[in-house]
Amino acid sequence: MDFAYSPEQADLSAHLRNWMDAKVTKAQARAWEADEGNYPVRLWNLMTEQGLHAVGLPEEYGGAGSGVMDQMIVCRELSRNLGGLSFVWGVSSFCAKSVALYAQEVMKRELLPRLAAGEIRMSIAVTEPGGGTDLLGGMRTTASKVDGGWRINGQKIWSTGAKAADYLLVLARTDPHASKPSRGVTMFLIPNPAAGLQIEAIPKLGMRSMSSCSVFLDDVFVAEDHVIGEVNRGWYQMLPTLNNERIMIAAMCAGVMDAVLEDALEYMQHREAFGRPIGQFQALQHYIADIAMWRQQASLMTNHAAWLQETGQPCGTESMMAKVVATEHAGHATDLGIQILGGMGYAQETDMQRYWRDVRLFRIGPITSEMSRNSIAESFGLPRSF
Template sequence: MDFELTEHQRLLSDLVTKFVEKEMPKDAVARWDRDNELPNDLLDKMAEVGLMGASLPETYGGTGGGIIEETIVLEGLARHSSTVALAYGLDVCFGAVTLERHGTEEQKRYFLTGLARGELHFALSLTEPGGGTDILGAMKTVAREDGDDWIINGAKVFTTGLNIAKWIFVVARTSRDAEKPSRGLTVFLIDKDTPGIRYNKIDKLGSRFLHSYEVVYEDVRVPKASIVGAVGRGWPTILDTLNNERIFVAAVCCGLGQGALEDALQYAKERSAFGRPIGQFQALQHQLADRMTELESARLLTYKAAWLQDQGRDCSLYAAMAKLHASESAFRMTDTGMRILAGYGFTMEYHMQRYYRDIRQLIFAPVTNEMSKNFIAQVGGGLPKSY
């Protein structure tokens, strides 16, 4: 076993660290969080230094990296802001992977090269009102063929990133099979300014400058060229990205947890009580030692899952484990951080409250940790399906 990064990967990690310190220091992120506004040029700057293409093929303007490179970037960004990392992930970990695996050559050349240059950004419109994890049972958005076009009608919720995205992946039902509801779904890639699309922002507790929206599709006419993959085969297209999505979220959680840990350690070294730094008290040391150990084990799981996927091996079990463990570990880290900072942690002046708010959604999104446990028990333990 070799746990070392390659020289290229170490250089990439250093690049991300320098970018984060220069272009998104924590005080700037706090301002974006307060103002609910992501700077328009931040992703452009990522593209300028090569981060947007870090895991894209050289053919389409990337540098030929893989899932490990993607993980390195996500973890590094999330140290200061999981919200920025999520914005990056929507583009690179969902949009790019979907197009790379299922897009036509024309789609790849246009969208992937545009993404590498920082010119194109994506959002995913999948979740239905009242649906949540039950995607197949709740899917009411439909698309019908009309000559050379398709016409889409329906509504989605929690479509995230429309404030920066130009293009939306929309999943709609194009046919029905009563015996197998996974058949008949189709993925469309649509310009968000297409007539018939309306959206309203949802106010959120965390990730406040990467906005989520309710979106209504009313007689939205799109050409057949907007289909990604095959008609009626949208479910396998979605499933093909799930492992990468779970690794993506695990990496974000590892970075978020690390950022919270660094703040907690710094405060414990500087804050004094009863004549000594509070970090000298065993009660705090033991809590922080537990959190450090959990985060390191989460990181190892995450990179193992990323390595397996880069090797073309089945990583589904480890991806689910990584998402589950990393999100719970980061969740506990932010709680511990709030306890250590105490009253100051409850103020908006310190960054811990932002970590504390932002991690909450990653416990249940993009898949709930309960569903992850169901999958782990079923696939890893050979137990009967529980749902």
């Protein structure tokens, strides 16, 4: 089976790489990332001008009509220069998939063209302070039926980009008596601002201008047409979005490894020690070989998972595997990248430290490597271990 890019996909990849180097440089990414708490609106607008927000959305709603493979290519090429700031594009893209699949027609007609045109942004608000990886078992946010809609109460955490979002995709428990934690939860789209909605940024290690937030919901009213999908089946309908998110995280890490190789090789060819370029040192050559092999593994597994999802085949285990392999390899690769650059790898004037800070998150979220391994093992018939 050949998971190489088609000629059209190869053209897309090359076009985006050239555009990034001309319009969205690594130096710009360093400046945006360091501007803590200030959402990079200019970056969002550049993506809008390039038509990137339309990727993955249906043509009948103003989208580009492209599939998961094209999304993956976009994510990878953005991440080569942006690192984790490719989430500026990615978060709304994840949410848009749920809207396109499950929203009522009136909401699709209203929101998807605006998403495709970059006129509005969305953010996911799912994780809770007392739950973490135990997303369903720890869910305390509730939604109660009232005239014309629902009232939502609770708290979410680690909602990336929430302060700058026009809508939040929120998961809340609508049936407290459901027989299983995965049942009785519903997806809602909450406008921001809204009465009773409060959002606070959380200072963090990486992606500092792309705030991750605590979201407080105090009797927030949501209209009936803002229910996404079927009531009480929100978890099952969110799964395609979660698989897509894991594939995009894997693509993001492959893009970061593209950057690590590129920056390390450039440095090794020009930096001299002991009278010769450090690229002649065997130990550092081994580091390059390791990074290249890790990137290849991540690329093949990511392409495979994306192909499965695009062709409508089950991809839960494969997307989880790609996410674990890509995130862990990216962590090793960025650490070696710092080692290759030595003291300059630790300096904020270079990008290695930024790559390292960004990819460290992805062994934790959106699902930990440990929980991912549990799910992978279960897919082979082993009993649940948690």
